Amino acid sequence: MTHIDVDDVSRLRAAIGRLSRQLNASVADIGFSPSQLSVLGTVARRGPIGIGELAELEGINPTMLSRIVGKLSDADLIERLAHPDDGRAVVVQTTAAGRKLHDRVQGQRSKAIAARLENMPDLQAAQLLAALPALEALSAR
Secondary structure (H helix, E strand, O other): OOOOOHHHHHHHHHHHHHHHHHHHHOOHHHOOOHHHHHHHHHHHHHOOEEHHHHHHHHOOOHHHHHHHHHHHHHOOOEEEEEOOOOOOOEEEEEOHHHHHHHHHHHHHHHHHHHHHHHOOOHHHHHHHHHOHHHHHHHHHO
């Protein structure tokens, strides 16, 4: 295994944090928190999905997730349905409005990243794109 330099880890963490804040700022006009948009995105990609699985994927405690689901449901972005195998349980899925908002968020965030990539020197942009498999593996763990 390669020796991991503490300073490099700190730089990577800081860069990821700045990118995350920039992406969140690119959709600040939408009126939902980053956590709410994250839950909406997971439901859009994985739904219909059970509340327990959603909480695990999002890393959110059930009480907080319940509040987020309530807000998204009140905004008609997701809907609660009876679980197909367990009538006592609930699954959530996006509504047409939820899918539309999710697509808008993804589009705005993609434009923000594309603009940054276009302003980078070609070699740096190519290096960053070549690192995608490693970044995807890092985020999957």
